[in-house]
Amino acid sequence: MLRLVPDNPARLASCRGPETAVNPFDAAHLPHDSTAPGQAGTQVCDRCGSRIAGLCKPLDAAALDDISSESQQVTLPAHSMVFREGDPAGKVFTLIEGFAKLTRLLPDGKQQVVGFRFAGDVIGYTTLPRYPFDAELLTDAKICRLERPQLDGLLRRYPKLERRMLDLCVQELTATQEQLVTVGRRSAEARVAAFLVSLVEAARRRGPAPRVLEMPMTRADIADFLGLTLETVSRSLTAFRKRGWIREPVHHKVELLNLSAVSALAEGTND
Amino acid sequence: MLRLVPDNPARLASCRGPETAVNPFDAAHLPHDSTAPGQAGTQVCDRCGSRIAGLCKPLDAAALDDISSESQQVTLPAHSMVFREGDPAGKVFTLIEGFAKLTRLLPDGKQQVVGFRFAGDVIGYTTLPRYPFDAELLTDAKICRLERPQLDGLLRRYPKLERRMLDLCVQELTATQEQLVTVGRRSAEARVAAFLVSLVEAARRRGPAPRVLEMPMTRADIADFLGLTLETVSRSLTAFRKRGWIREPVHHKVELLNLSAVSALAEGTND
């Protein structure tokens, strides 16, 4: 669940300077070890400064030049919609920094969170004519944007890219099936525990996991992801807190004090 | 495992035909890529006699010759395992006739059905080194089998095939997300109703839907798919029966007498 680009940064790709910065006060601060960008031998993209791989992991330098001349980097404030369910699927995005949630709307107005996305993840790639879900930012975010016709051109020129898309899609599918298991068969506390574990895994994928994790989603978001109510999520988290398993030093952060207890709970169907 | 009634070797595989989704529970159809060369109008594959598209929809005659010389057709009895979770993902299968279920095993021994597959569906394609789930036949089935190295060769020779795989993967992903919504947010009866609706849609995709549908899965299978218990599934179905919405003329068949009532229930979160 919470799929992610495998790991391994690699030259980033794309990203020409900011362009449609909806929000001027861009993200100058970031928790990452932002070692000087552009250094030889580093994993940092010399164009946009990100450590993240996104789409372009398998590409060589020429391809990167190519793709970066076609894409744009933008910064958006928290809660902006990257795209909406039903919009023509005309662009593909890579999340450079920040967090997003993907949601589907139900006829009765409720929402189901289909997944969360983290720095390095690709968002909105589909072969369907329209996006099948909303993508909303949970935090201020830096995003790399590529128009679909450009992407199709790149796909034609760099077959490796097509393979990469397929890999990403397979990973995402596997993660969603995993999530199906969680939602379908586990108790409320086990689901919340599984969610916390997946947060840790996502953080690890982005680099050495800090002791205190970002958790920018609200209880309601988590509930909509896990098929629970926000009250139940809240009760589970306070239960964990009382057992000394977690700590929430500030709003939107968690520390896992007893990861093995949490994972054990996540594995079993109950207890 | 896999193997049993040996029989007509090779010469199958191909089969161009009506667009067929990988996942039966997927409503989305792809508009593009109808560029399949060759004689349009033929619904039946001249090689294996199947009406089903499987992988090969976008291929031309030469490619079909090529692929059909690399693949084999086998027939297997009900309840055989096509492959198991964790097996090296060395083959790809297309279901020519019959029904299958895909399941994941939980640590506590329970299973989650991640999907059912019908005639025309591709099974077991993944870029992962191992299959992420079991594939078990629900009925006797005819299957087209292709070794992974052969497939990779074909992918290299026919780039359109790679695109096709991606399309199939996207459809499957969309369908799984849909299922996530069903399992996460709907009442028991609504889930069962949604399942019945998806059965109808799957049948339609295979051709004009007969009044009486095949439903080879047991109550337990359905329950494991919907995140319910078999008793709850049974109760829901008898409730539908008593309301005159469905009929089960014989074991493993259903007739939907009031499809609109069933779909209405499937849409709402409750009632």
Added chain:
DNA sequence: CGTGGGATTGACACGACTCAACCCCGGTGG
């Protein structure tokens, strides 16, 4: 200082699970 959104906590109801009996039917063997 007031406002509002998010989070927590409690009381209560109800839907789905659990456990268990029973039915139906096909297969098997005495």
Added chain:
DNA sequence: CCACCGGGGTTGAGTCGTGTCAATCCCACG
């Protein structure tokens, strides 16, 4: 030929986990 068996399905009674509704708290923000 029939009794037995086992697997799938149905039905019922009782329990318990979550959902629901509502009050309260907390804190960031204007």
